[in-house]
Amino acid sequence: MVNIPSTIRIAFRALRVNKMRSGLTMLGIIIGVAAVIAMVAVGAGASSKIAEQISSMGSNLLIILPGATTSGGVRMGAGTQPTLTMGDAEAIMRECPAVEAVAPTHNGVAQVVYSHMNWSTGVVGTTPSYLYIREWQLAGGRTFTAQDVKSATKAALVGRTVVENLFGDEDPVGKVIRIQNLPFTVLGVLAEKGQDARGHDQDDTIMIPITTAQKKLFGVQFPGMVRIITVKAKSIQDLAAAERQITELLKQRHRIGPKQDNDFTVRNLTQFMQAREESSKVMTLLLGAIASVSLLVGGIGIMNIMLVSVTERTREIGIRMAIGAKTWDIRLQFLIEALALSLLGGIIGIVIGVSASTIISRASGWPVIVSPLSVLLAFGFSGIVGMFFGFYPAYKASLLNPIDALRYE
Amino acid sequence: MSLIQAQNITRIYSLGDVELRALGGVTVTIDRGEFVAVMGPSGSGKSTFMNILGCLDKPTEGRYLVEGIDIGGLSRDDLAEIRNNKLGFVFQGFNLLSRTSALENVELPMLYNGHAARERHDRAREALRSVGLAGREDHHPNQLSGGQQQRVAIARALVNRAPIILADEPTGNLDTKTSREIMELLVRLNSDSGITIILVTHEHDIAAYSRRIIRFKDGVVVSDELTQKD
Numbered sequence: 001m002v003n004i005p006s007t008i009r010i011a012f013r014a015l016r017v018n019k020m021r022s023g024l025t026m027l028g029i030i031i032g033v034a035a036v037i038a039m040v041a042v043g044a045g046a047s048s049k050i051a052e053q054i055s056s057m058g059s060n061l062l063i064i065l066p067g068a069t070t071s072g073g074v075r076m077g078a079g080t081q082p083t084l085t086m087g088d089a090e091a092i093m094r095e096c097p098a099v100e101a102v103a104p105t106h107n108g109v110a111q112v113v114y115s116h117m118n119w120s121t122g123v124v125g126t127t128p129s130y131l132y133i134r135e136w137q138l139a140g141g142r143t144f145t146a147q148d149v150k151s152a153t154k155a156a157l158v159g160r161t162v163v164e165n166l167f168g169d170e171d172p173v174g175k176v177i178r179i180q181n182l183p184f185t186v187l188g189v190l191a192e193k194g195q196d197a198r199g200h201d202q203d204d205t206i207m208i209p210i211t212t213a214q215k216k217l218f219g220v221q222f223p224g225m226v227r228i229i230t231v232k233a234k235s236i237q238d239l240a241a242a243e244r245q246i247t248e249l250l251k252q253r254h255r256i257g258p259k260q261d262n263d264f265t266v267r268n269l270t271q272f273m274q275a276r277e278e279s280s281k282v283m284t285l286l287l288g289a290i291a292s293v294s295l296l297v298g299g300i301g302i303m304n305i306m307l308v309s310v311t312e313r314t315r316e317i318g319i320r321m322a323i324g325a326k327t328w329d330i331r332l333q334f335l336i337e338a339l340a341l342s343l344l345g346g347i348i349g350i351v352i353g354v355s356a357s358t359i360i361s362r363a364s365g366w367p368v369i370v371s372p373l374s375v376l377l378a379f380g381f382s383g384i385v386g387m388f389f390g391f392y393p394a395y396k397a398s399l400l401n402p403i404d405a406l407r408y409e
Numbered sequence: 410m411s412l413i414q415a416q417n418i419t420r421i422y423s424l425g426d427v428e429l430r431a432l433g434g435v436t437v438t439i440d441r442g443e444f445v446a447v448m449g450p451s452g453s454g455k456s457t458f459m460n461i462l463g464c465l466d467k468p469t470e471g472r473y474l475v476e477g478i479d480i481g482g483l484s485r486d487d488l489a490e491i492r493n494n495k496l497g498f499v500f501q502g503f504n505l506l507s508r509t510s511a512l513e514n515v516e517l518p519m520l521y522n523g524h525a526a527r528e529r530h531d532r533a534r535e536a537l538r539s540v541g542l543a544g545r546e547d548h549h550p551n552q553l554s555g556g557q558q559q560r561v562a563i564a565r566a567l568v569n570r571a572p573i574i575l576a577d578e579p580t581g582n583l584d585t586k587t588s589r590e591i592m593e594l595l596v597r598l599n600s601d602s603g604i605t606i607i608l609v610t611h612e613h614d615i616a617a618y619s620r621r622i623i624r625f626k627d628g629v630v631v632s633d634e635l636t637q638k639d
Contacts, residue, residue, distance in 0.1 A: 006520045017508055087507040319504045322465065323565065324493025324521040403465050406504065 007329065010049045011336040014309070025305045026345035028298025029385065033378045034350025034356060035291035040374040041357035043284025045367040050280055056193050056202065058102075058134040060236055061269040062243060064088075064229040064250070083263045086210075088225040088253060095249055098242035100234045103130035104226035105208050108218040113178040114166040121162050123179060123206045125213020131157075133232040141173035141188030144209050152211035156184040158253040160192045160203035182216060184208065202286035218290065232244060236270065243268055288374075292381070298345065299385035306338050317397050318405025330392075338390020346382030350375055410477050410505055413439040413462065413574060418471035420457050423442050431457040433628040436470070439607065441572065444599045446616035447609045456577075458625065459609050463487045463496055476572070493521050497574040501581035503558040505550040505565075509559030511537060512546040515529045517599025522569065533565040540594060556587035567604075574598070576608045578629060580615055592618045 015022045066083040089104035106125040111118060124130070127149050131138075144155040156177065163172050172186045193202040214220045233242040243266050250256075250264050310317070317330060354370050361368035418507065420432040432454045439445055449455040449600055460466040461473055464480055465488075473480045475495055497518075498504075505514045515533040524532070536633050537546060540560040550558050559579060566574045576595065580588035610616050617636065624632040 003520050003523060006526075010520075013509070224413070315504070316506055319506065320521075321489065321517045322463070322492060322498050322516070324489050324569075326489045326521065329521055361584075403460055406465075 003329075004332070005031065005329050007332050008336055008340075011340055014313075014337055015340060018309075021305060022341060025301050025341055026301065026348065028301040029342050029345030029382050030298075030349040030352060031275065031293065032291065032295030033346050033382050034189040034353035035294050035372060036070055036288055036378045036381075037350060037353025038356045039291045040284055041353075041368045041370045042360060042366065043280065043363065044371055044374070045285060047277060047280045048369055049367050052194075052279045053196060053356045054270070054277065055135070056371045057196065057269060057273065058136075058232065060233040060239055060272060061133070062231040062239065062246065063269055064092075064231065064234060064246065065265045065267065066227070066266070067263065073119075082221050082225050082227070082228055083254060084226050084323055087249060088227060089226065089229050091249060091253060092229065092246055095278040096242060098238040098245055099231055100231055101126050101129045101133050101232040103133050103230045104210055105219060105228045105230060106213045106220070106226050106256075107228070108213070109165070110206075111216065112162065112166065112206065113171075117166045118167075119162060119165040121204050123208060123213065123217065125208050125209055125210040127219070130230065133230050136193065137191040139189045139191045140171070141186070143188055149209040149211050151216050153209055154182060154184045154212055154216070155187045157190050157207040158186055159187045159190045159205040161201055161205060162206055163189055179206065179208075180217060190382045239268055239270060239291040268344060276327065285298075295378075295381060295385060298382075299342070299389040302341050302386060303389035303393060305341075306334060306390055307396070309337070310334060310397040313397075314400060314405045314408040317400050318402050319409065321400070321402035321408060323383035327398045331394040332403055334394035335387065335390045336398050338394070339386040341391075342382045342386025343379070348381045349382070350368050350379060354380070411438045412441045412476060412510065413437070413607075414474040415458075415461070415468075415470070416472040416474075418458075418461060418468040418473060420461065420466070421469045422456075423516060425496075431628055432461075432468070435628075435630055436471075437623060437630065437633070439605065441605055442599070442603045443617045443621060444596070444606045445621045445623060446619035447607065447623050447625065448611060449617055449631075450611070453625040454628040455609055455625040457628075459575060459577055462607060463498060464491050482506075489521070493518055493569060494575060495562075495571050497569070497571045499559065499562050499566050499574060499576040499579045501578040503555070503562050503582070504548070505558055505561055507550055510547050510549055511542065511553065511564075512563045514561055515548070515568050517565060518569045532568055533564070536568040537561070539567065540564045554587075555583050559583065559587075559591050560594065561590075563598075567598070571604075573605045573607065576606065578609055578611075580610070581614070588615065 064084060084104070089102050093102040094101055103126050108123055109120060110119050110123045127384055128143055128145060131143055139155070143157060144153065148155050154181070158172055166172070166177065167175070172189055175186050176183050177185070177186060190203070190205070190207070196202050208217070210226065214225065231242060231246065233239045246266055247262070251262065254263055256262055320330065356366045358368050360366065414529070415435055415437045418432055418435045419430065422429040422431055435458060437484050447455045447459065457466070461468055464475070467480060475491060478491070480491070483491070506517070512533050516529045519529045519532065534546060537543060540563050542557060542564065543561050545553065545557065550561070553561065561639050580591055583591060592615060595606055608619060616622055618634060619634070621635050623630055
């Protein structure tokens with residue numbers, strides 16, 4: 001029968017005797033565990049930020065940009081040639097079965113004035129379904145309706161940043177603002193959305209009916225022109241089908257032959273963002289894996305010191321064997337020593353890793369997420385490392401011949 | 410039944426091709442309460458014999474029984490248990506754990522047979538008192554004289570109430586006066602508590618404390634006789 005409490009006491013006494021050595025041995029594990037926790041926290045923070053951006057963008061999103069045309073051999077970028085129309089948007093809604101909602105937008109930048117304050121912001125002319133597609137709530141008031149779009153009302157929804165800059169503490173609903181000298185009635189206030197994937201402030205915006213933007217504010221090069229069409233597919237599985245159906249439809253409507261380049265571009269934003277999220281998860285895994293290598297090196301350090309310790313204490317082992325220590329008494333004594341080193345190092349490493357994560361997040365402004373799972377894993381892993389690398393020295397000690405061990409100088 | 414029965418024991422060490430016959434057929438019987446000295450020049454086989462008596466080694470041939478238990482068929486851990494319960498060791502070099510108090514050194518054998526902490530404490534204290542070291546419980550070996558260290562070792566051999574104490578040149582590192590004190594302690598333990606003591610020595614005046622002397626030469630017993638006690 002093995003006496004566990006006193007074996008633990010014996011192990012801790014041995015560690016106390018060689019404080020410096022125990023500390024240095026633990027340092028390997030401390031650095032390993034702290035690195036795993038901090039790295040995984042940074043990676044998880046990045047992933048969660050991207051996930052947050054995806055959800056703020058709206059789900060199952062496709063964006064159709066006009067242009068990317070060739071003029072005299074010079075290819076222009078997407079959006080340079082206005083080719084999309086309100087008719088395109090209506091046709092997509094009507095004829096593409098994989099599409100759930102469509103919102104054409106016609107936007108620009110405008111100077112906005114309220115009483116003695118003024119602010120320059122992005123103005124988005126769109127339809128009510130835009131809010132639905134972007135999963136954007138109202139914080140107050142109401143949205144404009146299809147009727148407003150039909151009759152090109154001068155109605156506006158204002159974003160949080162615009163409210164702060166123009167109204168301060170005042171309630172904007174029902175107030176009249178001037179956008180490039182045209183009076184607009186504020187119908188509602190948009191809920192806060194934060195930054196998008198490029199770090200652009202999404203709350204610095206005003207939404208108005210698209211017809212108003214086309215006819216009264218920004219003008220158009222031809223009737224019914226829109227800058228961007230935003231499309232929500234029925235589900236994530238329908239994204240590819242929607243993309244195909246839209247491309248097909250627009251090719252037909254724009255009379256593009258099989259050898260001609262498309263005069264529009266369909267971008268699968270959701271897929272793009274998911275790829276980014278995926279890659280940041282891979283990054284987290286990679287960082288964690290690299291950090292685990294240092295944990296492994298720490299384990300080898302433990303094994304090294306335990307082997308030295310067994311050799312140094314050969315005589316002690318001989319004495320213990322002579323007075324009745326059995327195989328597992330000796331094994332456990334050294335195993336517990338190795339475990340104590342690694343688990344103690346693990347605990348200190350967790351403390352350092354968590355504080356390092358907090359410091360990194362404070363200093364850099366990145367979101368950092370210390371997951372309990374990564375802490376548990378790092379702790380468990382350090383225990384396994386201690387067991388694994390402690391076993392061989394313990395095994396070696398237990399196989400000593402007591403007669404030889406007693407004679408060892 | 411005799412306490413110790415060694416029947417025609419041989420011990421052969423194989424060193425590559427060479428066979429070294431350390432013991433060549435030794436038969437010795439020791440009864441409870443005896444005080445035996447084992448003597449002989451170095452290389453005579455007395456150390457090998459003691460290792461076998463101490464269950465640290467097994468005979469190549471022959472049978473060795475402690476309290477009727479045949480050692481031959483026992484595993485490593487079974488031997489450890491016999492050493493723990495039935496044998497106490499006293500070494501020439503004391504073999505105490507350094508950086509460990511006298512009390513904890515004495516408690517050590519009890520760590521390996523499942524006594525409760527309270528009982529370990531009480532019995533270790535009692536054992537230290539019986540060898541005249543009351544009040545030295547918290548001293549570490551390097552704070553004790555050689556004689557005191559050997560007393561701690563004897564207390565450690567006593568603490569599990571083993572019937573046998575094997576002492577391998579217990580006075581070899583001590584001066585004459587201290588040697589006498591240690592031997593008197595052993596004699597007292599033998600006569601008062603009936604503990605069987607088997608002692609290896611090459612000094613005649615140390616062997617003179619015993620009541621029986623077994624002499625070894627070239628791996629065999631050359632004489633086995635009672636000492637003249639007045």
